[in-house]
Amino acid sequence: MRKLPTNSKGFTLIEVLVAGVILIITVSAMTLVYRTASISSLTASKNVNFSGSVGLILNTIKSEIRGTNASTALEGSGEIGGVNYTWSSTLISKKGPPARFEPDSGKWVVPPEKFFLWQVELTISSEAKEKHYSFKEISWLAK
Numbered sequence: 001m002r003k004l005p006t007n008s009k010g011f012t013l014i015e016v017l018v019a020g021v022i023l024i025i026t027v028s029a030m031t032l033v034y035r036t037a038s039i040s041s042l043t044a045s046k047n048v049n050f051s052g053s054v055g056l057i058l059n060t061i062k063s064e065i066r067g068t069n070a071s072t073a074l075e076g077s078g079e080i081g082g083v084n085y086t087w088s089s090t091l092i093s094k095k096g097p098p099a100r101f102e103p104d105s106g107k108w109v110v111p112p113e114k115f116f117l118w119q120v121e122l123t124i125s126s127e128a129k130e131k132h133y134s135f136k137e138i139s140w141l142a143k
Contacts, residue, residue, distance in 0.1 A: 046126070046127070046129070049081060049082065049083070049126070050083055050124070050126050050129060050131075052081070053080050053081045053082075053083040053124070053126075054124060054133075056080050056081070057078075057080055057083070057085045057122070057124060058122075058135075060078065060080070061076070061087050061120060061122065061137070062137055064076055065089060065118055065120070065137050065139050066137075066139045066140075068139070069141050069142070071091065071094065071116060072091070073088065073089060073090050073091065074088070074089045074118070075087060075088040075089065082126060083124055083125070083126045084124070084125050084126065085122060085123065085124045085125070086122075086123050087120055087121065087122040087123070088120070088121050089118040089119060089120045089121070089137070090118065090119050091116060091117070091118060092117045092118060092119050092136070093116075093117045094113045094114075094115065094116045094117070095113055095115050095117075096110065096111045096112055096113040096114055096115065097111045097114075097115075098111075099111070114140050114141040115138065115139075115140045116138065116139045116140065117136060117137075117138055118136065118137045118138070118139065119134070119136055120134070120135050120136070120137050121133075121134055122134070122135070
């Protein structure tokens with residue numbers, strides 16, 4: 001019978017199992033970190049797209065309100081960069097410039113009402129996210 005050497009140069013089964021468990025825990029932790037970072041990055045990208053579209057939408061609505069000579073309620077909807085929006089406006093007040101004195105006639109002249117103040121309600125939605133905005137806008141009749 002041959003004797004087994006007592007000074008072997010290798011790893012025991014326990015050492016290999018411990019190293020394997022440590023490796024599995026490390027890989028699992030790194031996978032979790034990567035998954036969390038990936039989800040956070042996707043969420044941040046969606047929020048940037050959503051928030052970046054708000055300025056363009058506001059400019060579009062302001063242009064529509066200022067571009068019409070309407071004195072009745074206005075509304076509209078559209079889509080910019082994958083973000084949908086609907087808006088409506090109600091007239092808060094209309095005013096004219098202050099009265100002025102005409103020296104030739106000796107009378108005060110009251111100009112017509114040509115400035116309009118609007119209350120605008122805006123709803124912006126993208127996928128499962130929805131936000132409501134409320135702001136005032138001014139328009140005027142061009143003459």
